[in-house]
Amino acid sequence: MTQEKPENEKPLNDGPVTGSVSETADASSTGDSHAAQNQKPQTPRRKRRPLLWLVVFVLVVCLGAGTWAWRDARNFLDTPPQEPGKSLIVDIEPGMTLAQVAAMLEKEGVITDAWRFQMLVRYKEKSRNIQAGRFLVSTGWLPETVLDMLVSGKAMLYRLTIREGLAWWDVAELVEEGGFCRAADFTSVIHDPEFLRHWGIPFDSAEGFLYPETYLLPRPRELNRDAAKAVANRLVEMFWRRADKLWPNGKRPSTEELKRLVTLASIVEKETSVPEERARVAGVYANRLEKNMLLQADPTVIYGLGRDFEGPLLRSQLDNANNRYNTYQNPGLPPGPICSFGASALRAAISPEKHDYLYFVATGRDRGHTFSKNLNDHNRAVRDYRAALRENRK
Known part of the structure; x- marks a missing residue:
């Protein structure tokens, strides 16, 4: 028996199914795809926390290390080796490196740490300014005070007086007696052709060029030829300094x-x-x-x-x-x-x-002389001189 179909009901097999419902579904599907492509994947919060803690840890370590380094530096700079300190003499030899100077100062008790002292010198940019010489320092000084002394060049100086009229061998004895060098080394230097040529001395020794003066000189730790050359250089340099002011023109x-x-x-x-x-x-x-x-x-x-x-x-x-x-x-x-x-x-x-004087002789009564223009007058002055000497003996 054939059943009647409702008028509004269409057969299921009537062509493809089209309509807004299918289009809407397709559009929705396409939109979700684009949104998925534009959206970055989110990192789970649990993975961010270890990195954050690592950064915090590093910052804390750096801050702690910086604080420790600052306190350590201040402690070195603000604390003398001894209180009260004692005075002592240290020698900075020519050619010593900064490391050698610092090690010597630490050994003598002038500073507490050689490495930190080197850092101080480099920070102050004074590596090339430390002077050679003998210095009077104190173990009660702060490191910066020690550095200022070594840089100032205020080494311990000793008096050397060379009076007018001395021969070179007398000068050699004086420098040895003063502890500045050995007489033999000094003698060798002032006869050295290279030394004479360097200073423009046209003789076979530096006689006459060892200028009489009162000098303040450091005493070297080692008495050798270099020490003698340093003294001889100082004396001859003084000659030229004084003489250059007197030459005509x-x-x-x-x-x-x-x-x-x-x-x-x-x-x-x-x-x-x-x-x-x-x-x-x-x-x-x-x-x-x-x-x-x-x-x-x-x-x-x-x-x-x-x-x-x-x-x-x-x-x-x-x-x-x-x-x-x-x-x-x-x-x-x-x-x-x-x-x-x-x-x-x-x-x-x-x-x-x-x-017009051609002769002179001492008066015998004072430091002066009698000057004569001819031999007869001179012979008379000589007789007066001898008579004065006889009177002085009485």
């Missing part, structure tokens, strides 16, 4: 003129200790040289006899022509200077007094 003389001036100045220095007479004495020798007369200067003969001479001068010594410095026998100036001389003697040699 401010220009150094030629080699031959230099030889003449320093040799004459040394003779003037030995002949009189009266400053007012030096230009006059220089004038006497200038006149004798001009007239080709023998200088007949006793101090040159004595110098040629060497350090063992004890005086008085004998006739045989005055007649000995083998003594190169014997100006009674050999014409002209001696081979070189005979002593260390001061500025006034050099000034006199540069500008001798213009006069």
Whole structure:
């Protein structure tokens, strides 16, 4: 029996099923796909926490280390090795490295830690400023005070006085007695051709160029040739510093003129200790040289006899022509200077007094001299001198 279908009911097999319902479903599906593509995957919160804790831990460690380092540095800088401290002497030798200086200071108890002291020096950028020398320091000083002392160059200095008129061997004895170097080393240095060439000294020794002055010098830890060279350099450097102020027109003389001036100045220095007479004495020798007369200067003969001479001068010594410095026998100036001389003697040699005197002799009554223009007057002055000596013996 065939059943009637409702009018509005369509067969299930009537073509494909189309309609808004299917389209809506497709659009919804497409939209969800795009949203899924645009949305980043979210990290679970549980995975973020270990990284956060790691960052916090590192920050805490760094802060703690920085605090510890700051406190450690302040403790080093603000705490002296001893309270109260004691004074002691330390030597900074030329050529010592910063590490060697710091190690020595720690060993002597001047600082508490060599490594920290090196860090301080580098932080202050003073590595190249530490001076060599002997320093008086204290174990009660803070590290920065110690560094300031070493950088200031205020080493312990000792007095060395070289008076006018000394020969080089006398100077050698003085520097040894003062603890600055050995006399033998000093002697070697001032005769060294390389040393002489460096300083422009045209003789076979530095005689005459060891300037008489009072010096303040450090005493080296080791007495060797380097120590002797340091002293000799200081003395010769002082000569040129003083002499350069006296040369005419401010220009150094030629080699031959230099030889003449320093040799004459040394003779003037030995002949009189009266400053007012030096230009006059220089004038006497200038006149004798001009007239080709023998200088007949006793101090040159004595110098040629060497350090063992004890005086008085004998006739045989005055007649000995083998003594190169014997100006009674050999014409002209001696081979070189005979002593260390001061500025006034050099000034006199540069500008001798213009006069007609050819002779002079001591008065025997004071430090002065009697000057004569001829031999008769000179012989009379010599007799007066001898008479004065006899009176003085009474």
